[in-house]
């Protein structure tokens with residue numbers, strides 16, 4: 192199972208540690224193609240074009256896309272739209288808060304399954320549920 196984890200980079204790194212913890216959890220279910228998204232010392236050596244083309248290739252290869260969308264990010268939104276067009280299953284996790292609301296273009300998409308959570312253990316349960324369901328299919 193190849194997992195594409197999507198999380199904000201240039202949109203803001205406030206949740207980077209959370210992404211790292213989610214990636215650690217996701218590694219129980221398969222190979223995470225985008226482990227760098229959770230790195231606290233993230234420094235891509237590639238050009239923007241190379242990053243784009245690599246990530247699109249990974250999206251093609253992925254069996255599932257999991258995105259943490261609490262921090263709004265153009266790149267994450269773009270990856271979600273691409274994943275939908277590639278007919279990949281897309282799941283978004285987000286924390287409800289008063290400062291940011293998830294875009295209606297994500298929450299309102301019939302092709303995206305969204306789950307809200309408060310603390311990390313709840314996110315872990317959601318992932319368990321998602322992968323429990325998918326491995327039974």
Ligand SMILES: O=c1[nH]c(=O)n([C@H]2C[C@H](O)[C@@H](COP(=O)(O)O)O2)cc1CO
Nearest residue numbers: 197198199200201202235264265266267
């Ligand atoms: O350096 C990068 N490496 C990279 O893999 N990405 C991809 C993976 C993330 O899920 C997503 C983040 O987009 P953004 O940087 O617009 O927040 O884009 C994005 C960047 C920088 O835009």
